[in-house]
Amino acid sequence: MLWLTIVLILFIFQVATILLIEFRYPEKTVAWLLILFILPIIGFVMYYFVAKEYRQRKIVRRKGFRILDEMQRAIARNQDKLDTLSEAAGYEILQQPRLLGLLFNMPGAPITKHNEIEVLSNVEAAYAEMLEAIARAKHHVHFEFYTIRDDAVGRQFRDALVRKAGEGVRVRIIYDGIGSYKLTAGYVESLKQAGAEVHCFLPPLFAFFDKRLNYRNHRKIVVVDGKVGFLGGINIGDEYLGRDPHLGYWRDTHLRLEGDSVYYLQQTFLNDWEFVSRQKLSDPLLFPEHDCPEGKPVQILPSGPDVQFDAIFEMSFGAIAAARRRIWITTPYFIPDRSIMIGLKTAAVSGVDVRILLPGVPDSRIVYYATLSYIKELMQAGVKFYMYRKGFIHSKTFLVDGLLASAGTANMDMRSFFDNFEINAVFFDKKTIDRLERDFQQDMKDSDEIVMAQFEKRSRWQRGKEVLARLLSPLF
Known part of the structure; x- marks a missing residue:
């Protein structure tokens, strides 16, 4: 009986530890407790190495704010902070002072007004524009991606970066250790031999022993x-051109920016660069003057576990609460926390047109089943769901009335909101919002609406998989 008492005490200790550390995130707590019940000892070892709360790392947090202050001084010489939105321009967000106040008070993320925006809805065209910009580089190319493949597309970008490095242009590259785990050593070495500086963001083995394996740099930035x-x-990979036989045609949304907003893309890259390289860059040529006239307002929102403010989540929640006519969301991964669920249900019941467009062909089974587990509850409140049938949709767009539109790297899921390093752009001008609206409407034409009567015919086996996937989804 003594050994049973010891086992019980150890189990209670493990449960209590998880409850005390994760009490702020009920969904994540349930997921870890489920793993602990299935794998009592192994589960706790996994928790110890994978689930360390990143925000508790004060050194990292202070470093981020110190860099922010230094970069702000350089940026202040060039950018014009948008303290007020012009009444003459007719920005609809002026009618929502609370939401506008929230956005104005985002730490280190002012709304800037000297910007030009190009929405790129075709992957091939986006690659062409990125390669063209790289080819024209004179001083530096900053290249940061969650996934870089050693395939035809990856080698095309590698060759372009090698050429620029050979011309004396400073080429700096960051790739994520989890997202690019298949990237070959030869690929990286060829870049380094050409003079490019290449760093991995949290290599998997290092991240495991440093208890940061659960955190991923999901950003895609080129400056x-x-x-x-x-x-x-x-x-960066062949599958984005539709060359994956399972996923087929790939639909995505990318953005090309010029003007003040680029300073904040640059600032985010430099934050990440100091983290991976321990190099603090402050060359004034990193923030050159530009000749972009006063144009479209843009807000760059970086978000990640190294800061206390979940900027993309706060923006999304605030905009959902402010919606009066429509909320249109495109996301490949839909795993909302309870507050987003309540916000969407409340909006739909109040008569807001809430539509959510999802992939019909999943690239992750566990995320797909978890997503399905949320659909019935929201459909009963009046939310409409659509499944993209043309291929795989990877766009992450968010439109609320004519107030704002957002696009970037963040999915509508808890991992993007609270665990990943992400970056989104928020737009307020009618032209950009209308363009993203047209893209959404076209995507709906290439989708099938989920009908409740048909959806209810799912087998018990599938519903069981959905329940299990939902319980575990905060960890994936």
Whole structure:
């Protein structure tokens, strides 16, 4: 009986530890407790190495804010902070002072007004524009992606970066250790031999022993000469051109920016660069003057576990609460926390047109089944769901009335909101919002609406998989 008492005490200790550390995140707590019940000892070892709360790392947090202060001084010489939105421009968000106040008070993320925006809805065109910008680089190319493949597309970008490095352009590259785990050593070495600086963000083995394996840099950033920037959903690989036989045609949304907003893409890259390289860059040529006239307002929102403010989540929640006519969401992964669920249900019951567009062909089974587990509850409140049938949709777009539109790297899921390093752009001008609206409407034409009567015919086996996937989904 003594050994049973010892086992029980150890189990209670493990449960209590998880409850005390994860009490702020009920969904994550349930997921870890489920793993602990299935694998009593192994589960706790997994928790110890994988689930360390990143925000508790004060050194990392202080470093991030110190870099922010230093970069802000450089940026202040060039950018014009948008303290007020012009009444004459007719921005609809002026009618929502609370939401506008929230956005104005996002730490280190002012709304800037000297910007040009190009929405890239075709992956091939996005790659072409990125390669063209790289080819024109004179001073530096900053290249950061969650996934870089050693395939035809990956080698095309590698060759372009090798050429620029050979011309004396400073080429700096960051790739994520989990997202690019298949990237070959030869690929990286060829870049380094050409003079490019390459670093992995949290290599898997290092991240495991440092208890940060659960955190991933999901950003996709290209900055060329500090004047042209790209961000969005597209990584570097053949599958994004529809060459994956399972996923087929790939639909995504990427953005090309010029003007003040590029300074904040640059700032985010430099934050990440100091983290991976321990190099603090402050060359004024990283923030050159630009000739972009006063144009479209843009807000760049970086978000990640190294800061206390979940900027993309706060923006999304605030906009959902402010919606009066429509909320249109496109996301490949839909695993909302309870507050987003309540916000969407409340909006739909109040008569807001809430539509959520999801992939019909999943790239992750556990995420797909977890997503399905949320559909019935939201459909009963009036939310409409659509499954993209043309191929795989990877776009991450968010439209609320004419108030704002957002696009970038963050999915509508808890991992993107609270665990990943992400970056989104928020737009307020009618032209950009209308363009993203047209893309959404076209995607709906290429989708099938989920009908409740048909959806209810799912087998018990599938519903069981959905329940299990939902319980575990906060960890994936």
